[in-house]
Amino acid sequence: MNSERIYLSPPHMSELELELITDAFKSNWIAPLGPHVDKFEDEISNYLNVNAACALSSGTAALHLALKVLGVKENDHVLCPSLTFAASANAILYEKAIPIFVDVSKKTWTIDPEQLSVAIKKYNPKALITVDIYGQSADYDVIIEICKQNNVIVIEDAAESLGSEYKDKKCGSFGSIGILSFNGNKIITTSGGGMLVSNNQELVDKARFLSTQAREPVIHYEHKELGYNYIMSNLLAAVGRGQLQVLDQRVSDRRKIFNNYADSLSHIEGIEFMEEAEYGRMNRWLTTLLIDPNKTGITNLDIIKALKNESIESRPVWKPMHMQPLFKDYPYVSMDRGDISRFLFENGLCLPSGSNLSVKDQGRVINIILSKLKSN
Ligand SMILES: Cc1ncc(COP(=O)(O)O)c(C=O)c1O
Structure with missing residues (x-):
């Protein structure tokens, strides 16, 4: 009997990660900031062809900050396909907003544009989190047009779809903000980690500020807003850079x-x-x-x-x-x-x-x- 265990989607390292993580060790950048974080953000931005990115501790943290920087508030309605992992919807509850679940299309398994229109009419939502489920892109031309006409902000949950494409563009690059996950089971991993990406530099700057305890830029520790410790470490960014190359x-x-x-x-x-x-x-x-x-x-x-x-x-x-x-x-x-x-x-x-x-x-x-x- 062959009894070697087979996992659903285990990590797959190339040789490059070890080289890069060794560099992080040798340079003593064992910190939640450092050159590998900056380079990883640049490399992801280039790969997705977006203007800016912020490396974070998880995809869930990225979703949470996306809702915050886009101004989702208590009791706002936020649409989300029902067929997804709980993290997509948990982030809505973190902000005390109200999730409205929408069914998916049988053909694509992603949010059904017809049901999306029904949900928008009925619930007047502030935002929509789309999910590119199992690597299948949602139908963005249609969805973004519907949302534009109704003033609904789009957040793309591309946790499962890094490397996928919609027409000639990479998944993660749609909507006002996209989020990625580098959890251990994802197509590339940093063991745990995520990224918030956008063409809007200001939104990414705001997310970075909140992810580093919302510390005001003065010499002492000054805080006017509620912050979080959501930043990715330089060691994990080194792993991510190696993974991105493959x-x-x-x-x-x-x-x-x-x-x-x-x-x-x-x-x-x-x-x-x-x-x-x-x-x-x-x-x-x-x-x-x-x-x-x-x-x-x-x-x-x-x-x-x-x-x-x-x-x-x-x-x-x-x-x-x-x-x-x-x-x-x-x-x-x-x-x-x-x-x-x-x-x-x-x-x-x-x-x-x-x-x-x-x-x-x-x-x-x-x-x-x-x-x-x-x-x-
Ligand atoms: C669709 C979806 N959204 C969000 C997440 C959350 O990502 P993370 O585990 O990095 O917090 C995941 C996976 O874990 C996911 O599959």
């Missing part, structure tokens, strides 16, 4: 893994892989698919269990926010004829997708799924 390779590796799974399983009736929208190019952060129990005779949970028995980690698709105990009493805008976010959660599956997953291990995953299907 990002395009990581995207290509994950896309290959997706293609291998899809080539091996998509011919089976009742198995449907998440489609890439025609307007974009996904980083395929996680390979996701739907299992129709009526056609296959098994459920997504049956597959997760079969993989777990062989020490392989897989997961259901994100449990939607409107189904979460914490958020269930907030409004949810969905089509009368069906709740897509719930459907994707109830039938969806995320397969191991780490860019360091060998072809042999991909084969292990595929064979377990095939034999589970056959045994039914």
